[in-house]
Amino acid sequence: MFDIQKVRADFPILSQKVNGKPLVYFDNGATSQKPQIVIDAIVDYYSKYNANIHRGVHTLSQLATDAYEEARLKIQKHFNAKQNYEIILTSGTTESINLVANGFASILQKNDEIIVSALEHHSNIVPWQMLCEQTGAILKVIPMDIHGELIMSEYDKLLSDKTKLVFCNHISNALGTLNPIGYIIKKAHEVGAAVLIDGAQACPHLKPDVQALDVDFYVTSAHKMCGPTGVGMLYGKEEWLRKLPPYKGGGEMIATVTFEKTTYADLPHKFEAGTPNICGGIAFGAAVDYMNAIGFDGIAKQEKELLEYGTKRLQEIDNLTIYGPEDLNRKASVISFNVDGIHPYDIGTIIDKLGIAVRTGHHCAQPIMDFFKIPGTIRASFAFYNTKEEIDIFVEAVKKAITMLS
Structure with missing residues (x-):
């Protein structure tokens, strides 16, 4: 069985606070966190x-x-x-x-x-x-x-x-x-x-x-x-x-x-x-x-659930566009998105103050951004040690940022 709390306990950094808030680390596409054994x-x-x-x-x-x-x-x-x-x-x-x-x-x-x-x-x-x-x-x-x-x-x-x-x-x-x-x-x-x-x-x-x-x-x-x-x-x-x-x-x-x-x-x-x-x-x-030892079957199952849940929650937000395959079976646990009329950097900066780490920008993939005619995206990239509760915190933070920037 995949025990998420046991897995999270392997990663010391996940228990810390950032800007006075519990860390929500959704920048795994840039680098993953390290378990104590490493x-x-x-x-x-x-x-x-x-x-x-x-x-x-x-x-x-x-x-x-x-x-x-x-x-x-x-x-x-x-x-x-x-x-x-x-x-x-x-x-x-x-x-x-x-x-x-x-x-x-x-x-x-x-x-x-x-x-x-x-x-x-x-x-x-x-x-x-x-x-x-x-x-x-x-x-x-x-x-x-x-x-x-x-x-x-x-x-x-x-x-x-x-x-x-x-x-x-x-x-x-x-x-x-x-x-x-x-x-x-x-x-x-x-x-x-x-x-x-x-x-x-x-x-x-x-x-x-x-x-x-x-x-x-x-x-x-x-x-x-x-x-x-x-x-x-x-x-x-x-x-x-x-x-x-x-x-x-x-x-x-x-x-x-x-x-x-x-x-x-x-x-x-x-x-x-x-x-x-x-x-x-x-x-x-x-x-x-x-x-x-964690097992890639368990990793895949956990990350698929996070991708599906995160996509569903973000789609509740008006004027939000998700880039990439619509068929979630054809993508990894990455959600790259923008909100109409708001620069991705601005949202990333505000939610950082709430303890949430995401990547904003062109992600060293400028030709992709040029194709979509956008300056960049907000990228939330999930790992097997992330949770649906963290996604809820993230979505509410995005909503708050939109309210502040609108």
Whole structure:
């Protein structure tokens, strides 16, 4: 059974007050809160076995190395990667994407085509634009419709033998749209293109199976899924990781170094130059353990109820527009909305005074806002530790803000 009060007790920050009011944290799309078990993993590393990894023969180094590599194995198992060395530990989703973009700079040729979706976060747009400037490749965009969903018939038309890469998020951070990545991957492979899926917003809600998806690259960040900031993952099929050149040079990623020639280490260390975020990697493993102990079936059920309830309650408010799929089975627990005649920032500022944390703005997804011809939205993003009672407090706060600003 999913015991919400027991779950909430795992998160110390949820019991505090903000501006004299109980915290209502609805900014999970930006970062999730951390359970005590993850906080403890960080403290334990620094207080008990802090040492550099992969380099020392002394006991602390071996303990730290074992813990770090055990975390890699946990992440491999969670995402069902075939090999542990297909999991590259990075600083987060953004670095993971840039690593792949940097690698393809030596593979793409002028007039090759790459495809990105209209629903992307800037981190899954800008690196590919930079890649096109560098190589002469052409960037094409899968358009979206008024419901915030990708138009698959247009995607089919964009694909050709010139298509080399396709990029899409699993779930939109701005709208919560659950994209049909299975179809996107299958169709791209039919023309010989590789696919990178940005899973930053999906991994808190569901458990991707990279082998079942047959995806070439899958990226995510630990801090969205109850882990620490500054660490994330790139999954890559072994064949692709062996083709791509190293992203950064330095310690750890080498086999031999002379002034005449350097040879590179084998996977995964080829892409992990320098001292990594050791405690972050270990805590990432702890977060994966925690979410699996909670269970993704329970997480999905709780968040579906929150999405349905939150949508119903907000629809009671006059002149309020919700953006994204109308079919709630095709979106995650994100509600992105505006109130006619009121800037989203103003509502966000007032409800903050009432202890409620939401995100306002374009959510690093400016093309989406340009499509709807709006400056931004108010985004309430729910996690499994949120409650319907918190939604009631939030809705009443929005109503109060509207009254004050009207």
